[in-house]
């Protein structure tokens with residue numbers, strides 16, 4: 001009997017690819033070329049499943065051109081590259097990789113907060129450039145982390161992980177804002193107090209963004225929000241590019257409207273707003289918040305397990321929708 005045909009759209013751990021090859025006829029991309037929408041469409045022809053990353057957009061036009069498709073498994077917790085409504089209507093299951101990356105991503109969010117507040121990359125560049133000729137009392141004096149106020153916008157699993165690190169590890173006063181308020185038990189566990197977005201922006205010493213990207217959350221932080229923050233505050237974005245208006249942020253950093261920022265995600269990445277590259281008070285990392293070997297392996301495995309569980313046994317592990325259209 002023919003094996004079901006799938007596409008693994010980006011390079012993946014060879015051992016996970018080998019597992020998929022045992023049960024599927026796999027078209028793969030170990031050269032890790034980023035497909036254009038037309039190339040992705042072409043490579044999906046005849047495939048019933050696909051393993052994708054955030055760079056692969058699954059939309060109505062692509063689904064219409066590939067009516068045989070039954071599941072797309074994203075190797076990411078975020079899935080703003082999916083038009084889930086169109087997938088549901090087309091009978092295509094969408095899956096993501098929640099939970100396996102929560103603590104690792106929270107670690108990174110906290111690391112970025114620390115690096116930003118304590119000016120780690122800025123001071124390293126200074127040292128590497130041979131500019132360190134003498135010590136001085138205020139050299140790279142940054143913002144206090146322990147005991148300060150941590151504001152978390154977006155209090156899902158990762159936001160809660162950052163809150164716990166701040167409250168329990170660093171004695172921070174944690175405030176948060178979210179679409180829905182946490183249960184009293186979770187608020188107590190995170191030692192976090194629910195406040196309005198405005199109060200959070202006005203009172204936090206460190207603002208961390210962990211909101212999922214959607215049309216509604218586009219530019220959650222722009223010039224107006226930056227203007228409400230303390231001039232001594234820092235801003236960290238580990239959510240998605242587009243949550244922050246990067247042009248407005250670059251201007252605010254240039255004007256010292258806020259003290260510093262730490263960014264792991266960018267509008268239009270892998271391109272980075274050229275003005276952000278010019279300002280010293282920003283820590284820039286290339287979308288690596290979940291990047292430990294163990295966690296990336298767990299994400300790849302979960303995406304592969306979703307494909308195998310759904311296509312071979314009819315039940316995915318972490319479904320995002322209930323397909324209602326023709327292919328279900």
Ligand code: GLV
Nearest residue numbers: 075076077078290
């Ligand atoms: C990474 O950004 C993810 O959504 O997993």
